[in-house]
Amino acid sequence: MLRKIIREPLVHFLAGALLIFAFFWATGTGRDPADYAIRIDETDIDRLTTDWERNFRRAPTQAELDGLIDQEIAEEIYYREALRLGLDKNDPVIRRRLFTKMRFIDSEDAENVPPTDAILQQWMDEHPGKYALPPLYDFEQIYLGQIGATQARARIDQLNDGARSAAFAQPISLPSNVKAATIEDVSRQFGDRFAAQLGRLEPGQWVGPVASGFGVHAVKITARQPGRKAVLDDVRQRVTNDWHASRQTAQKEKALARYREQYEITIAGRR
Structure with a gap:
């Protein structure tokens, strides 16, 4: 039987x-490519409506909603037809997209865990040089133009003797007075060449000439705050971002190692 x-x-x-x-x-x-039944349920309609409201800050009209539903149906039809033709196979774009989505899924939990202050402080202690606060500079500068060093030094001596800056200043779209600037801030405005000389200047008097890509400047350092070790409240957001990024990377690598254990991998030319 x-x-x-x-x-x-x-x-x-x-x-x-x-x-x-x-x-x-x-x-x-x-998705079953052999399935020819398409159902748009209330969940789908709610999703389409919410996406529309997020983009346009209002609810769709009935005609607009009907258009969204028609588009959803068209996308589903073409998606299934593409699966039936095997267009998802050996496509580097789709392969990369699926890789990215899997990596996102594997690291998603890391974004949902808020770190405590103790965790962030431990992260800072493990990376002490990364969060040190740089020196800050207050200074004045006078653009002297594209002149020789001898002429520039003569004008700087006159400034220190009490000459008015207006007698030598050339017009340029740079601030004449800068407060609490880091070397990076100065570099963005005046260029790397100018910023590299700032730390070697004596404060309290006009010095130079200090060269930039524009020409030469007379510079007076009025205040200098030395770099110091940061406390958590100074750099909380940076530390939080770095901690999350590290956690995401660790979770991705852990997931990849778990997946690799299930595969027998052979590479040409390697044992």
Whole structure:
């Protein structure tokens, strides 16, 4: 009797259907290319409406909602037709997109865990040089133009003797007075060449000439705050961002290692 049942075509059909069902269940895909039924339920409509409201700050009209639904149906049709043609196979763009989505899924939990102050402080202690606060400079500068060093020094001496800056200043779209600037701030405004000389200047008097890409300047350092070790409140957001990034990377690598254990990997030319 058992052999007779096994030979029945209906049994073969049901077994094949069961295998197909098991395949799609195991691979987690929600799309069966052989399925020609498309259902737009209330969840889909709510999603389309919410996306529209986020973009346009208002609810869609009925005509606009009908257009969104038609677009959703068209995308689903083309998606399934593409699967039937195997267009998802060996496509580097799709491969990269799926890789990116899997990496995002593997690191998603890291974004949802808020670090405590103790965790952030430990991270800072493990990376002491990364969060040191740089020196800050207050200074005045007078653009002397594109003149020689001898002439520039003569004008700087006159400034220190009490000459008015207006007698020598050339017009330029740079601030004449700068407060609490880091070397990076100065570099963005005056250029790397100018910023590199700032730390060597004596404060309290006009010095120079200090060269930039524009020409030469007379500079007076009026205040200098030395660099110092940061406390958590100074750099909390940077530390939090770095901690999350490190946690995401660790989770991604852990997930990849777990996946690799399931694969037998062979590379040409390597043992």
